[in-house]
Amino acid sequence: MAAAVHKLLHPHSHSHSKSKDDSSKSDHLSHERQDSGLERIRADEKHSLAQWQSNQQPLNPDQIESDSKRVGQSSQVLRQEDFELVKTLGTGTFARVWLARLRDVKKQDANKVFALKILRKVDVIRLKQVEHVRNERNVLAAVAGHPFITTLVASFQDHDSLYMLLDYCPGGEVFSYLRRARRFNEPTSQFYAAEIVLILEFLHEQEGVAYRDLKPENILIDAEGHLKLVDFGFAKKVENRETYTLCGTPEYLAPEVIRNTGHGTAVDWWAFGILVYEFLVGQPPFWDQNPMKIYEQIVEGRVRFPSAMSPDARDLISGLCTVDTSKRLGNIKGGASTVKNHAWFRDIDWDALYNRKVNGPIVPHLRGPADTRNFDDYEPENADREPYSKELQEKWDGYFQDF
Template sequence: MLSNSKKKNKKKSLHSLLATNLGSKLTISIPSSTQDPELDFDFSEVFGPSTPHNRHPHQNPIPSSSPPSTSSPTLPPADPPVIRHRSHSFVGPSPRFTLSRSLPIHTPESESDAEARNGPSVDVEKFGPGDFEILRVVGQGAFGKVFQVVRKARASAGAPNNGECKEEGDDDGIYAMKVMRKDTIIKKNHVDYMKAERDILTKVVHPFIVQLRYSFQTKSKLYLILDFINGGHLFFHLYRQGIFSEDQARVYTAEIVSAVSHLHKCGIVHRDLKPENILMDADGHVMLTDFGLAKEIDESSRSNSLCGTTEYMAPEILLSKGHNKDADWWSAGILLYEMLTGQPPFTHENRKKLQERIIKEKVKLPPFLTSEAHSLLKGLLQKEPSRRLGSGPSGGDDIKSHKWFQSINWKKLEARELQPKFKPDVSGKDCTANFDRCWTAMPPNDSPAATPTAGEHFQGYTYVAPNPWLSSG
């Protein structure tokens, strides 16, 4: 039997070892303008930063690829530390194919000039940055910031507009304003992706996808005005809870499957499904967001870009075999695995070794999951895309009919009539308590940006959602 002094020394050494390991693997997020912009292309800027989450008690934490931290402060559960990078979304050329080319440079022409020449495509009101009052910052990424904003009241005919906010009853007027710098987009050769994000969002209407309300541009920036979802991202809540029960994960996964199936029927592949890109509304429903890597792909074509977030990337993307909508179902499987176990099935701090694991290693299914969950995960995490659940002619319907979803009434689910058991703690439509304070404490300024001189890349960017959307609550 150990003496009390030996027990204390042993306990102290274990604590020291744990602190050392944590200090070498976790990094507290501090927004920095000195971050190397060439490392990764970050499309996860919408609605706040990535936050870590607890792992299953029998699993090791995923090491971060960030530089070692000099200290490992202990914070209470109500204010968790933030890992700078768990892993970023990125886009890069395929080893066999070049990245999609940027749009050709046009002679500079304003949208008003284009309309004068060709006539307006639709009779809509024009909006701009002056129509929105910035409340606070809720995110920051590679191309700019995301603000929580309120839409100002429009003056009636002959009446002055004093900038008052919209009154309750018209609509709540609270939105997320995603602001992107044109010079950075052009420099990074991401014009195609930014235009695709706007174009795709104008075509998609679904109860579990964040809606685009307006888009417009100035000489130096692009603006997307989206619904503000006040419950924070799924990653935030997964971190707080550690893991989700199968019943809780079933509702979230069903809503994600519904949203992704709708995208696929519209000819769209998302390509960056992960907890950071899924928001939760005040009622506990999940909302798919961030279409910065989405692409329109028809049934017979393939994309060859190496894009996504490595932990969630399908093997065919990593192998440059060409990918289509089946890649989203792999990501959905990784997402479900993470919700049920606390971490993705394949992890490594070295990206090359992580890619090798995804391509070669078998998925290890934890014994505490039900046989139905095992079956669904095996179906979604087939390395050969043609054998993957959801790859057949019925697409997402094959996933919906899986026995793990037997208790789900899909009509009620898509009518938002199935109420999730968990609801995030929010105090109002403008609540930002579920977004990290490293963003919300920042000065809410839409700072100036340089105006590109290489021509107009973003003609036709202006958009106002049809009236039925605008009148919806």
Template sequence: MFRKKTQGPAVDDKEAPVDSISPAAPVDAPRVRRTYTLDDFELLATLGTGTFGRVRLVQLKGVGSFHALKILKKSEILRLQQLHHIKCEVEILSKIQHPFIVNYLGHFQDERRLYLVLEYVQGGELFSYLRRQGRFPDHVACYYASQLVTAMAYLHAQHIIYRDLKPENLLITSEGSLKITDFGFAKIVEDKTWTLCGTPEYLAPEIIQSKGHGKSVDWWALGVLIYEMLAGYPPFYDENPFGIYQKILDGKVDFPKHIDSKAKDLIKKLLSQDRTKRLGTFLTGLNSVLIEETYAFSCILSGCLRGGSEDVKKHKYFAKVDWDAVLACSETPPYLPPVGGPGDHTHFDEYPDSPIDDSVVLYGEDRAAFDVFDQF
């Protein structure tokens, strides 16, 4: 069962300073890609489906390498008014590179569809693994959480808010590490944005209240994810999305007895209703434009100036983590997905095949709207 995403109208964002310094490659690091066409690939199994497309396992002809091909119907993108979000996704993926983020290899288009060529991550979703296990032991949750902390630190240093952290968007490599995928809600924002988007169980209160939000919403989502990994279910749940929103705004979190005190403390600090006190929030003082001036002033008075991802890393829950080893992917993984070969896709659900040409041909202004992708 997949949780539904929420999407609202976008509003222009303001300028603001960078969150924190990243040890990984800079956002504008040059990356060499080749130009592809659909004829370059042999289409294999469907790995997943979405609102306006699907992801196919493909093999590059003449080379033999396997990749994930994200196939998006242009007519559906326009109908659902998602062109801006897809543009942001391509722009962001084309500029970033990190060991815990899926590698982007290029894109191409034809008169019906837009195609994104991505790294194929064979181990399937963390969501599936978590559901099979029920819940994770503390050391397993800490292993995955530490990788996500480094990835979020990197993204935030590049002014990027991810905004859709959840087990369904985390893939497990054949070596046992995580890869973040699906940047459909990611956005380059140097201050705040007002878009209502994400998955209900993972939304920070400021998103629900349309107060404008920044990078701290990703730290909130990390708190929800750590809770779900340890408990086997999210901290805020209801059959109705509005019931979920109300529980998030109420802010009451009940912890199962087996979750230890260090994990509880971390989760509580990540799930702070007051974003000026939320662990991971980066504040620099009265000149900060991450939050309103009144928030910045009250924050200074209360002595809660914070240092972004470094504060998260220094929490006692991560006391035994070697952060250099995390980035180097040299830690022993808790789980290695059994893989039968480079093209094995047994860790993904089976989907019925869909004709590649079942979308509408675009003309005129609609067709020209996709010229924007030629700049990447």
């Protein structure tokens, strides 16, 4: 038996009669078989991507993590060249998001598009974002399948870049609609606010995740007029612990983040109060040209309401924008249900909303699945990029193995 195993593991060790030519031929054949096997797997993965539907029936919150679907998995075979990069949808300091179309697929699948987020390893390392990028990938993989969170379909990497393949939301940012409309009316604000409550309830109570960057620019509208929360770069699994990283957008920061006294998921309920205010009024309650002045206003925590705002909306925002986290709505006993049961949401059917049975108030006009009219134009990428050196690779590639 041992001899048989040895022969399997070292097929050439006793075959002195075999020439070197035979040996190199068999190595070549073995590599060819391996390559054709990988190509087959790659073709299968691309076929699965072409079949994938983003608007399928939502999973129940407790099914999402236990679901065995392959969405959100790391792919060992996908490559950038499997996608045609059509147009830049957005840029950040170390990432660029592209509208991407699958290459070399059947004719009927040619219209299948995704948002492909490309992160340069050199930039991620230089800007000390390694931990944030890892958090983003792992959180998105864990929540793939929620009806109002962008779906991480797959992730992969090559020598110098990391890739996150996401569902494409052709409606663009809520921020753009809000700026055009100046402010949303009460029913529109309630609808979108309610979808965000369902997102926060799931992230906090199911996943123990603080999102930490809630603002209109990070909320997209899908083809059917529902919200999708994107950009999980600051999201972190905190559970019941506190964390101390200063991150977020000045107008939306909670007082405990500014004071650096330690924060948890309660920061999202504060930001949610700011968001509801911005939906209804058209600008956040705390604002100044000087960020330090914004921070002073936030820590003081006095929200001034316009006279036209309904008493229920004022009461909700006051409860959410409470400096004392132990009294903040959403963070008190009962969690998200205390927000869902608030009078301002009395007309919301939460089950129907979660299952996308209620029509969105803003349905984007689209010419097709690859329509990009709701996104701005961006400058082309700078061709002069610092190379990802062998030294960087040896030091950092282990951190990116999740991709």
